[in-house]
Amino acid sequence: MSDYSTNEMMTVAAARRLPDGAVCFVGIGLPSTAANLARLTHAPDVTLIYESGPIGARPDVLPLSIGDGELADTADTVVSTPEIFRYWLQGGRVDVGFLGAAQIDRHANLNTTVIGPYAAPRTRLPGAGGAPEIAASAKQVFIIMRQSTRSFVPALDFVTTVGHLDGGDARQRAGLPGAGPSVVVTDLCVMEPDPVTRELTVTALHPGSTREQVRAATGWPIRFADALAQTTPPSAAELQALRALQARTDAAHGKQAAGAEA
Numbered sequence: 001m002s003d004y005s006t007n008e009m010m011t012v013a014a015a016r017r018l019p020d021g022a023v024c025f026v027g028i029g030l031p032s033t034a035a036n037l038a039r040l041t042h043a044p045d046v047t048l049i050y051e052s053g054p055i056g057a058r059p060d061v062l063p064l065s066i067g068d069g070e071l072a073d074t075a076d077t078v079v080s081t082p083e084i085f086r087y088w089l090q091g092g093r094v095d096v097g098f099l100g101a102a103q104i105d106r107h108a109n110l111n112t113t114v115i116g117p118y119a120a121p122r123t124r125l126p127g128a129g130g131a132p133e134i135a136a137s138a139k140q141v142f143i144i145m146r147q148s149t150r151s152f153v154p155a156l157d158f159v160t161t162v163g164h165l166d167g168g169d170a171r172q173r174a175g176l177p178g179a180g181p182s183v184v185v186t187d188l189c190v191m192e193p194d195p196v197t198r199e200l201t202v203t204a205l206h207p208g209s210t211r212e213q214v215r216a217a218t219g220w221p222i223r224f225a226d227a228l229a230q231t232t233p234p235s236a237a238e239l240q241a242l243r244a245l246q247a248r249t250d251a252a253h254g255k256q257a258a259g260a261e262a
Contacts, residue, residue: 010186017183028066031142
């Protein structure tokens with residue numbers, strides 16, 4: 001038995017992808033946890049941007065929403081939302097968009113709108129927020145999600161945010177400036193889009209995960225890279241930083257913090 005959880009492995013693996021010095025547009029929940037873990041470990045000079053206007057946020061606890069005062073209090077500056085989107089994002093100044101979702105398909109398109117038919121949904125989700133613009137214009141997009149057949153589906157109930165559309169050069173034909181999703185990190189594995197088809201392919205398994213588990217948690221016939229890697233387990237320093245961040249957040253926000261991570 002490992003001394004870390006699958007959620008901790010997922011968060012650490014996603015955090016490692018964020019390079020020091022990058023400008024990162026961060027979503028709330030799992031993306032914010034991973035991005036702030038990166039800031040607290042190997043990437044102290046990362047610039048975290050949230051859509052409400054904080055630039056260079058360094059929260060001591062994880063925010064419950066984009067309007068959390070902790071973001072503004074710790075930021076280098078706070079600008080208007082139009083400036084965040086028009087100058088920073090659409091201006092090509094965001095290196096990485098960090099997103100989560102309720103559903104994802106084989107080409108990394110995302111749904112955060114509804115579960116079930118749009119006209120009569122079983123569940124209404126939080127909605128798009130800034131995700132469509134982030135996915136369109138950030139230089140690349142990281143996605144972090146827990147993996148199951150409920151979330152990794154053959155067809156989205158609603159396309160909120162485009163990834164690689166129907167694959168191939170579809171993004172280029174659609175005129176989208178950013179490269180789109182470059183990695184999907186789950187609690188089981190790491191996926192990257194095929195260079196030609198842009199279909200998600202498993203490139204690394206987390207310790208303890210198997211091909212069979214990944215197949216069983218995916219709603220389409222998932223492909224595996226020929227040279228399949230294994231994710232390096234979390235280091236003691238990474239776990240200490242993550243657990244301390246979560247403990248501070250739990251102390252500050254209590255049960256609300258768990259809801260924000262769902």
